[in-house]
Amino acid sequence: MKYLLPLFFIAGFSVSLTGAEMAVYTGEGTWDDGITAFVQFLEWKEITYEFVSSEEVNTYPLKEYYEAIYFPGGDADYYDSDINLNGIQHIQELVSEGGGYIGMCAGAEFACDKFIWEGFVCDYSLDLFDGTAVGPIDVIAPWPEYAMTSLTMNSGNPINQYEPDTEVILYWGGSAFYPHSGAVIDTVASYDEYNSRNAIINLNYGSGRVLLIGPHPEIEEDDDRDSTDVAQEQDDFGSDWPFLWSSVDWLLGRPITSPNTSITSSSSSETQFSVSPNPFSSTTVIHFNLTCPGSVSIQLFDLSGRMIDQFFYGILQAGDQAVNLDTSSWTVGKYLIHLNTGNSTITQRCVLVR
Numbered sequence: 307m308k309y310l311l312p313l314f315f316i317a318g319f320s321v322s323l324t325g326a327e328m329a330v331y332t333g334e335g336t337w338d339d340g341i342t343a344f345v346q347f348l349e350w351k352e353i354t355y356e357f358v359s360s361e362e363v364n365t366y367p368l369k370e371y372y373e374a375i376y377f378p379g380g381d382a383d384y385y386d387s388d389i390n391l392n393g394i395q396h397i398q399e400l401v402s403e404g405g406g407y408i409g410m411c412a413g414a415e416f417a418c419d420k421f422i423w424e425g426f427v428c429d430y431s432l433d434l435f436d437g438t439a440v441g442p443i444d445v446i447a448p449w450p451e452y453a454m455t456s457l458t459m460n461s462g463n464p465i466n467q468y469e470p471d472t473e474v475i476l477y478w479g480g481s482a483f484y485p486h487s488g489a490v491i492d493t494v495a496s497y498d499e500y501n502s503r504n505a506i507i508n509l510n511y512g513s514g515r516v517l518l519i520g521p522h523p524e525i526e527e528d529d530d531r532d533s534t535d536v537a538q539e540q541d542d543f544g545s546d547w548p549f550l551w552s553s554v555d556w557l558l559g560r561p562i563t564s565p566n567t568s569i570t571s572s573s574s575s576e577t578q579f580s581v582s583p584n585p586f587s588s589t590t591v592i593h594f595n596l597t598c599p600g601s602v603s604i605q606l607f608d609l610s611g612r613m614i615d616q617f618f619y620g621i622l623q624a625g626d627q628a629v630n631l632d633t634s635s636w637t638v639g640k641y642l643i644h645l646n647t648g649n650s651t652i653t654q655r656c657v658l659v660r
Contacts, residue, residue: 323362325371326354327558331413333360335384336377338640340410342655343524343532344376345642347547349652350531351554351565357607360385364393374406374557377413379478379522385416386430394431402512406557407434411480414518415439419486424449434516435509436489441481441520446499452478454540455521457495457505459549465494465508465556468564469549472498474542476527480520483507494553508556517557523550533654579645585657588634594645596624604631605644614641633658 328348332341348355356372368375375397377385389397401407407417415421417434423441447453455477459466473495482503485491494506494517505520523546526532527539548565555562579594592604602619614636619629636658645652 323358323366323371324356326356327373328353328355329358329368329372329375330355331360331363331375331377331385332357333363333385333388335381335388335412337380337412338655339534339536340378340380340522340524342642342653343526343534343536344378344410345653346532347524347550350547351551353554360388360393363396364390366396368396368400369403369405372400372405374408374554375400377407377409377416378524379411379413379480382412382416382421382430383428385412386428386432389432391431397432398434398511401434401514401516404513404559406515406517406559407511408517408519408554408557410519410524411478411522414483414520415441415481417516417518418483421481434511435483435485435491435507435518437483437485437491439481439483439518439520442479443477443482443497443500446477446497447479449479452476452537454527454537454542455505456498457521458498458502459495460493463492463494463508464562465549465552467562468552473523473546473549474544475521475523475546476525476537476540476542477521478537480505480522482520483518508553515557515559517553523547579652579654581643581654581656585659586633587658587660588632590631590633590656591628592631592643592645593626593628594647595626596622596647598624600647602627602629603646604629605646606636607642607644608639 409417416430417432418439419433419436420438421428442449446455454474457473457475459469459473491507491509493504494508496502497505508517525536527537527542551565552562579592582591599621602622604617605613606615607613638658638660641656643654643656
């Protein structure tokens with residue numbers, strides 16, 4: 307498998323990447339909650355992932371490490387300014403040689419030839435999609451407000467073979483997608499409240515695949531399994547993760563499946579954990595439940611993917627557990643805590659304050 311590579315040197319740099327099925331971009335301008343929620347989805351689907359910064363995208367040939375890359379919501383102007391021509395080439399090569407690109411909101415806009423935001427035109431370099439993204443869509447929710455919006459799912463698109471005719475998904479400053487003359491795309495979903503304009507599209511780029519998503523199906527509005535509190539007062543009348551499940555199958559070039567025939571969603575029989583208090587100052591407590599005895603470790607990462615600290619607890623018995631973390635040496639900021647139980651790795655977002 308191409309993502310199982312040893313450490314070696316490229317152009318005088320020591321390669322710190324280890325490789326995974328999915329690279330998750332965590333550079334400047336990315337939306338923390340969009341990263342956290344999508345990572346929770348990847349763990350639910352059992353897709354391996356690794357965080358990558360703009361420096362790593364610019365330095366290393368991504369095609370040697372990953373099958374696809376995810377760019378979250380945030381600010382696409384930062385992505386375009388921080389990723390240089392080498393990085394652009396690395397992303398393009400990853401996709402054109404059989405990989406995949408999934409962009410959510412700003413991540414989708416970054417992949418377009420042009421992006422128009424409130425009348426301002428941005429000409430981006432990545433150009434995976436020969437077309438223009440236009441946002442925000444005020445008739446759904448003027449920026450910076452958000453709202454749930456109804457999408458009509460294109461039943462002729464193979465991604466939607468397990469989907470209902472309509473999905474209700476969170477909209478927060480996303481775009482509609484307009485292909486330029488001659489561009490070949492397939493509509494995955496269209497906005498019911500915006501003249502049936504393209505809300506989600508997919509296309510081929512060379513031998514690879516591109517999926518651009520205007521709204522936010524990674525967010526579980528009335529469910530905490532995405533480890534965020536975004537739009538918790540809203541209701542999507544179900545979950546959008548089954549749609550993402552089939553979408554990622556398509557993106558990775560695999561047979562398209564439904565979670566109903568593969569694995570079930572989180573339940574009380576699975577390991578769960580929480581951080582309390584959160585936000586915290588000098589110390590906090592990790593609460594979790596083990597379904598069977600196992601070796602437990604905890605790793606702390608910053609949002610650029612750099613490991614800050616790790617803790618090993620040996621073999622713990624099944625049942626409710628609580629361990630204290632001494633965070634006095636950490637700097638103020640947002641982090642991702644990985645709980646490793648031997649059978650699974652679960653991620654929770656945390657915030658350190660003083």
